[in-house]
Amino acid sequence: MPSFTITVNGEKHQLDVEPDTPVLWVLRDHLKLVGTKFGCGIAQCGACTIHANGNAIRSCSLPVSAVGDLELTTIEGLSETGDHPVQKAWLEHDVPQCGYCQAGQMMTAAAFLERNPDPTSEEIAIAMNGNLCRCGTYTRINKAIQTAAKNS
Amino acid sequence: MTRVKTEINRRSFLKVSAAGGAGMMIGFSWLAACSPGKVAEQLTIPEEWFDINAFIKIGENGVVTIFSPNPEIGQNVKTSMPLIVAEELDVDWENVIVEQAGLDTGKYTRQRAGGSQSIRQSWQILRMAGATARRMLMEAAAKRWQVAVSDLITDKGQIKNKLNDEVISYGEVALEAASVAVPEEVELKDPKDFKLIGGRIKNVDGQKIVTGRPLFGLDYEREGMQIAMVVHPPAFGMKLASFETDAIKTMPGINDVFTIDATPKEKHWSMVNAFPELVVITGQSTWQVMKAKKALQVKWQNETPLESSQDHEELLIDALENKKGNVRRQDGDPDQVAMTADRVIEKTYSAPFLAHNTLEPMNFFAHVTEEKAELVGPIQTPDALQEAAAALLELPIEKVTVDMTRMGGGFGRRLYGNFGLEAALISKKINAPVKMIYTREDDMTQGTYRPAYRVTYRASLDQDKKLVGFQVKGAGIPSSPVFPNRFPAGTVADYKAETVNLKTNVSTGAWRAPRSNFIAGAEQSFLDEVAEAAGKDPIEFRLELFERAISNPVGENNRYDPERYGGVLKLIKEKAGWGKEKPGVHRGVSAYFCHNSYVAQVVDVAKEEDELTIKKVWCAVDCGIVVNKEGAINQIEGGIIDGIGHAMYSRMTFDKGVPLQSNFDKYKLIRHTEAPLEIAVFFVENGIDPTGLGEPSLPPVSAAVANAMYQATGKRWYHQPFTIANQEEIVLG
Numbered sequence: 001m002p003s004f005t006i007t008v009n010g011e012k013h014q015l016d017v018e019p020d021t022p023v024l025w026v027l028r029d030h031l032k033l034v035g036t037k038f039g040c041g042i043a044q045c046g047a048c049t050i051h052a053n054g055n056a057i058r059s060c061s062l063p064v065s066a067v068g069d070l071e072l073t074t075i076e077g078l079s080e081t082g083d084h085p086v087q088k089a090w091l092e093h094d095v096p097q098c099g100y101c102q103a104g105q106m107m108t109a110a111a112f113l114e115r116n117p118d119p120t121s122e123e124i125a126i127a128m129n130g131n132l133c134r135c136g137t138y139t140r141i142n143k144a145i146q147t148a149a150k151n152s
Numbered sequence: 153m154t155r156v157k158t159e160i161n162r163r164s165f166l167k168v169s170a171a172g173g174a175g176m177m178i179g180f181s182w183l184a185a186c187s188p189g190k191v192a193e194q195l196t197i198p199e200e201w202f203d204i205n206a207f208i209k210i211g212e213n214g215v216v217t218i219f220s221p222n223p224e225i226g227q228n229v230k231t232s233m234p235l236i237v238a239e240e241l242d243v244d245w246e247n248v249i250v251e252q253a254g255l256d257t258g259k260y261t262r263q264r265a266g267g268s269q270s271i272r273q274s275w276q277i278l279r280m281a282g283a284t285a286r287r288m289l290m291e292a293a294a295k296r297w298q299v300a301v302s303d304l305i306t307d308k309g310q311i312k313n314k315l316n317d318e319v320i321s322y323g324e325v326a327l328e329a330a331s332v333a334v335p336e337e338v339e340l341k342d343p344k345d346f347k348l349i350g351g352r353i354k355n356v357d358g359q360k361i362v363t364g365r366p367l368f369g370l371d372y373e374r375e376g377m378q379i380a381m382v383v384h385p386p387a388f389g390m391k392l393a394s395f396e397t398d399a400i401k402t403m404p405g406i407n408d409v410f411t412i413d414a415t416p417k418e419k420h421w422s423m424v425n426a427f428p429e430l431v432v433i434t435g436q437s438t439w440q441v442m443k444a445k446k447a448l449q450v451k452w453q454n455e456t457p458l459e460s461s462q463d464h465e466e467l468l469i470d471a472l473e474n475k476k477g478n479v480r481r482q483d484g485d486p487d488q489v490a491m492t493a494d495r496v497i498e499k500t501y502s503a504p505f506l507a508h509n510t511l512e513p514m515n516f517f518a519h520v521t522e523e524k525a526e527l528v529g530p531i532q533t534p535d536a537l538q539e540a541a542a543a544l545l546e547l548p549i550e551k552v553t554v555d556m557t558r559m560g561g562g563f564g565r566r567l568y569g570n571f572g573l574e575a576a577l578i579s580k581k582i583n584a585p586v587k588m589i590y591t592r593e594d595d596m597t598q599g600t601y602r603p604a605y606r607v608t609y610r611a612s613l614d615q616d617k618k619l620v621g622f623q624v625k626g627a628g629i630p631s632s633p634v635f636p637n638r639f640p641a642g643t644v645a646d647y648k649a650e651t652v653n654l655k656t657n658v659s660t661g662a663w664r665a666p667r668s669n670f671i672a673g674a675e676q677s678f679l680d681e682v683a684e685a686a687g688k689d690p691i692e693f694r695l696e697l698f699e700r701a702i703s704n705p706v707g708e709n710n711r712y713d714p715e716r717y718g719g720v721l722k723l724i725k726e727k728a729g730w731g732k733e734k735p736g737v738h739r740g741v742s743a744y745f746c747h748n749s750y751v752a753q754v755v756d757v758a759k760e761e762d763e764l765t766i767k768k769v770w771c772a773v774d775c776g777i778v779v780n781k782e783g784a785i786n787q788i789e790g791g792i793i794d795g796i797g798h799a800m801y802s803r804m805t806f807d808k809g810v811p812l813q814s815n816f817d818k819y820k821l822i823r824h825t826e827a828p829l830e831i832a833v834f835f836v837e838n839g840i841d842p843t844g845l846g847e848p849s850l851p852p853v854s855a856a857v858a859n860a861m862y863q864a865t866g867k868r869w870y871h872q873p874f875t876i877a878n879q880e881e882i883v884l885g
Contacts, residue, residue: 098511
């Protein structure tokens with residue numbers, strides 16, 4: 001089996017996996033970073049969102065062979081102690097219901113705020129549109145991102 | 153203060169030992185405890201724990217662990233149930249650790265997440281658990297100080313002697329309290345003295361969720377664990393014929409390919425699965441098993457007729473137009489009234505099958521040996537799974553354990569634990585621990601859907617435009633959505649409710665607010681039309697009907713309280729400023745009673761060119777005492793968004809038994825840009841014992857939206873999903 005070296009949350013990991021293995025399953029099965037969630041496997045729900053060089057991407061659709069030098073960041077590496085402005089805002093607004101989609105929501109939000117630090121609620125909704133939440137926490141997410149923007 | 157007899161289950165007080173070590177009660181430390189406060193890591197974990205009862209253990213340093221008995225599906229009971237215990241125990245919430253309890257219905261009675269019943273059915277039990285523990289601690293302190301219990305008061309985990317202001321913490325008397333006799337009676341707090349209940353308390357798992365800690369079934373991991381996936385028939389009505397294993401078994405990381413049959417020996421309510429016989433692939437990692445699954449060659453055979461959505465629609469239409477209904481309630485003779493009425497309004501509404509689509513797909517961990525079965529995972533009915541697994545595995549029930557993980561959504565899907573049984577059978581077969589995982593496609597196409605519904609309403613108005621007759625005939629595949637004794641039963645002298653149930657081989661189950669999720673919208677849309685025909689304001693029209701039910705109810709079996717029903721309408725009328733013109737805003741109203749709670753909603757829609765936008769949803773709720781305002785409002789907001797989404801966009805359809813939607817590229821769920829940006833929630837304050845909140849805000853909202861869209865467009869919306877069934881592009885934003 002081929003060997004790959006990828007950087008996740010600032011640490012290099014050497015992996016012996018098949019080249020088409022999605023980063024999602026490398027994270028979950030091999031690196032035991034289970035904060036990144038499996039929702040659909042076809043980049044439609046956003047539960048598996050991580051950062052690649054700071055851009056929000058769907059890890060279910062990124063094969064490990066395509067990672068190369070990309071610096072990957074997962075929810076576990078978004079901040080050292082859970083104090084990223086997005087995480088703090090999520091707690092302040094008590095956003096989660098079941099909580100399953102929220103890591104993906106937060107990763108999309110964090111990358112978006114880097115590009116657009118002062119968004120309108122409409123811009124937030126558009127940026128977040130690829131992340132599904134069956135519990136219906138969209139209104140809270142929108143407000144939390146506005147709070148995170150203020151505190152960033 | 154209320155003095156009550158302690159009815160709390162006696163087994164709840166069985167002492168494991170007076171002074172045991174941490175984790176003594178359950179061995180489920182994987183789901184490590186969570187502290188409500190942000191100071192989780194700063195809490196000093198006690199060296200010794202003293203079990204006071206099944207809900208409470210107290211450490212020598214005063215830290216309190218409260219066990220949350222029920223499964224957590226996102227309804228936030230893991231916060232609100234312990235909160236009730238903490239209230240009566242009178243402890244500082246920041247000093248509380250919450251742990252998920254293990255399954256033990258002997259100790260905890262009802263350990264289920266369903267029917268919005270967790271709080272309602274456990275309210276007294278949880279209060280008594282806290283109050284009896286508090287009393288036992290006070291008795292221990294009284295004995296130590298040689299004073300009367302009446303000389304003592306408690307506050308935030310401390311007991312104070314009123315005579316000399318001496319103070320002792322719960323932790324210091326916990327050892328003695330653990331051996332105090334359980335009091336025969338306890339005093340419960342007067343609700344006006346509540347310190348925690350009614351506040352805004354954050355989710356106890358919040359910190360873990362936002363940092364991506366392992367919490368969910370899919371995150372569960374065990375040494376030596378294999379991964380398994382199942383393959384079910386592609387169509388309802390088909391079953392397995394044969395499959396090729398050779399090409400699969402040699403694929404990297406694949407351990408085995410075989411079949412299982414989870415057909416229960418005796419019919420069990422929780423087993424609604426259409427596909428008990430499955431092909432299983434086991435292997436070392438998820439991706440390897442997924443790849444093998446795609447490569448697997450299976451032949452299927454027809455077993456029962458293959459149904460298409462067109463067949464379903466024809467069946468439903470035929471049922472309403474031609475089939476004799478089962479009359480579930482009749483007052484007077486509404487058919488006769490209709491013949492002589494000044495005006496008869498008749499409208500038909502429908503809604504499709506829906507998938508649950510919890511964001512976490514079905515999965516379960518199992519380790520089954522000859523002697524015992526250990527099951528861990530997301531399940532709304534752990535007791536039912538335990539029972540079904542024991543029967544299927546032919547093990548004594550005490551040899552089957554079921555531990556509950558946090559669930560990535562429930563919505564009714566995880567009431568039916570076929571996936572837990574499948575995991576158990578797989579583990580038994582491979583003689584190893586296994587985590588069984590559904591792909592999204594497996595999850596969406598295996599059934600347990602919300603039934604498909606169609607209902608016709610008929611209202612008769614006399615020459616004074618007074619509502620004098622009301623009829624509802626509802627058909628469903630497989631069951632009708634009609635509640636014969638709910639509103640407007642009891643308000644009209646001539647009333648009839650009929651049902652027709654139709655057979656199908658598509659498997660169905662409870663889906664958030666079963667039946668209500670459709671019938672509320674249909675009924676409240678129809679009443680909007682009837683109010684218009686009667687020339688009345690839609691709120692005034694409903695209030696007049698409630699007035700009839702108060703002053704002169706028809707029949708005795710009317711399952712709603714017209715005062716409380718009207719109360720939420722009056723509240724929303726006031727809060728939303730109903731009746732005042734708002735330029736550019738078109739409004740619709742709706743109200744419904746289900747799961748013992750009353751909800752009224754006003755939806756504000758704006759129309760710009762051809763684009764409709766939901767600007768704001770106003771929602772009034774009477775659920776009695778609100779336990780945790782933060783969680784309660786979150787539930788209500790979620791139900792509203794979920795309800796709007798499914799009414800507007802979602803459906804499951806079939807072609808010759810094959811589900812045509814298998815992932816989120818074809819099955820549309822509401823997304824961020826379509827959700828209302830503002831939802832305002834108002835509670836009726838009445839001090840009545842709390843009732844359900846996980847479901848009641850969902851059912852009425854489809855009508856509030858449809859009625860507002862009618863005001864904006866002049867068009868009525870009869871068939872769900874509104875965007876597809878009406879062949880119209882509605883843009884919501």
